[in-house]
Amino acid sequence: MTLGEFFEWTSGHPTFLILYFLLVPFIALLAGWFSKNEGHLSPWKQLYSVLIYMVFLPGIFAVTLSIIFSCSKGGRYSILTWSHRYYR
Numbered sequence: 647m648t649l650g651e652f653f654e655w656t657s658g659h660p661t662f663l664i665l666y667f668l669l670v671p672f673i674a675l676l677a678g679w680f681s682k683n684e685g686h687l688s689p690w691k692q693l694y695s696v697l698i699y700m701v702f703l704p705g706i707f708a709v710t711l712s713i714i715f716s717c718s719k720g721g722r723y724s725i726l727t728w729s730h731r732y733y734r
Contacts, residue, residue: 670700 656663674697681690
């Protein structure tokens with residue numbers, strides 16, 4: 647599956663994205679309630695690290711794609727002109 651196919655699939659099925667991004671804060675809320683001031687212990691630390699990665703990886707991916715797409719639309723600072731100017 648290419649990125650284009652993935653974006654088409656997600657635009658056709660937005661329910662999965664909505665559930666994903668609603669489920670992450672809900673799990674964090676439940677973990678906060680159930681940990682009862684034991685969040686610094688091993689199983690809770692691992693759960694919190696997984697939750698952080700579940701949020702940050704799509705965010706970093708979105709920022710990266712935004713930069714790439716904004717530079718590749720023939721803007722003033724295109725990636726090709728930047729690399730051509732500085733790596734020549």
